[in-house]
Amino acid sequence: MKISVSVTFLGTGGSVPNKFRNLPSVLVRRGPELLLFDCGEGTQRQFLQARAGINRKMRIFISHLHGDHVFGLPGMLHSLSFMGRSRELEIIGPRGIIELVTSVNRVVKLYNRFPIRIREVKSGQSIKDEAYNIRVAAAKHGIPCLAYAFEEKPRPGRFDAAKARRLKIPEGPLWKELQSGKLVKVGKRRVTPRLILGPPRRGVKITYAVDTRPCPSVIRLATGSDLLIHDSCFAESAATKAREYGHSTAAEAAGVAKRSRSRTLALFHISAMYEDASPLLAQARTVFHHSILPRDMDTVSVVP
Numbered sequence: 001m002k003i004s005v006s007v008t009f010l011g012t013g014g015s016v017p018n019k020f021r022n023l024p025s026v027l028v029r030r031g032p033e034l035l036l037f038d039c040g041e042g043t044q045r046q047f048l049q050a051r052a053g054i055n056r057k058m059r060i061f062i063s064h065l066h067g068d069h070v071f072g073l074p075g076m077l078h079s080l081s082f083m084g085r086s087r088e089l090e091i092i093g094p095r096g097i098i099e100l101v102t103s104v105n106r107v108v109k110l111y112n113r114f115p116i117r118i119r120e121v122k123s124g125q126s127i128k129d130e131a132y133n134i135r136v137a138a139a140k141h142g143i144p145c146l147a148y149a150f151e152e153k154p155r156p157g158r159f160d161a162a163k164a165r166r167l168k169i170p171e172g173p174l175w176k177e178l179q180s181g182k183l184v185k186v187g188k189r190r191v192t193p194r195l196i197l198g199p200p201r202r203g204v205k206i207t208y209a210v211d212t213r214p215c216p217s218v219i220r221l222a223t224g225s226d227l228l229i230h231d232s233c234f235a236e237s238a239a240t241k242a243r244e245y246g247h248s249t250a251a252e253a254a255g256v257a258k259r260s261r262s263r264t265l266a267l268f269h270i271s272a273m274y275e276d277a278s279p280l281l282a283q284a285r286t287v288f289h290h291s292i293l294p295r296d297m298d299t300v301s302v303v304p
C-alpha cells in the first residue's frame, strides 16, 4: 500500500506574527496520521483550514517552552474537545510540558473529553511507532530546545505482479499480504514475500529544527533528510542579532542543509520584521540551491 507523506506549513513566522505569517506550526500528514510540530497561537484556525480532521491518530511535538511555540496549545485542545475529538492525543516535549498542560487544564478546566498523554523527552531519545521513529536531539537556543527527525522505516520493495502470476498466486488478498511483507500459503506451498518483492525502499526523513543556532547535534540529526525545516529568522545583515538571540540566518540554515546532505531546505521561523523575505531566500540559495521559502498554508509532498 502506498502511503504518502506531506507537510503543511501552518505558520511560518517567529516570535510575533505579522500580516503574512502566523506563529510556528508544521503539520506532517502520513496517510491518515497527523504529526504537529509546535503550536503557536492561532494554530487551531490554520489546522481547520488545512482540513486535517479532528479525530485522527495525532501527536503534537513541542520544541521548547517559548510562548510563540506553545500558546496555541490550550486553544487547540479546547477546540478539538468542543468539536468532538474522542481519541487519545499525545503531546511530546521538553521538561516542563507536563506542568504547562496540566496547570492550564487545572485552572481553565476545559478539555476532558478526550484522553491526553504527555511525555517529556530529551536529546538522544526516540519515539517509536510501527512504521517510523521520531528521533530527538538538542538544538542550541537560549533555553532547552529540542529538534525532531521523523524517519520512516524502510518501505517494502516493489511488488512484481508478473512474477506473482508466474508463481500462480491468485490475485486478491494474498497479493495484499505479500505486499505488506507477510508470508502466505498457496495450497500447500509457502511463498515468502522476498520472492515477489524488490529490495526494500528507503523511507521519508523530515527534520524540524527551529529556534536554534547552527550546531553539530542538529547537523547529525538532519543527516540525509529529504526535507529540513530549519530556523531562518534573519537575513545576513542581522547576523549579530541571530547569534545574540539563539537563532540562525537563512544562509546559516543553508549551511546546515549542505553539511547534513539534506535534499531540500525550508526556511522557517521568519522574523516579523521581514514583510518580504525574498532576500533571505536569495541568500540561502547562494549556499544551498535547493532552498524554499514556504508561505503559511503551503503544502509540499515529500517522497523518499
Ligand SMILES: [Zn+2]
Residues within 6 Å of the ligand: 014, 015, 024, 066, 068, 069, 211, 269
Ligand atoms: Zn520562536
Ligand SMILES: [Zn+2]
Residues within 6 Å of the ligand: 064, 066, 141, 211
Ligand atoms: Zn525560542
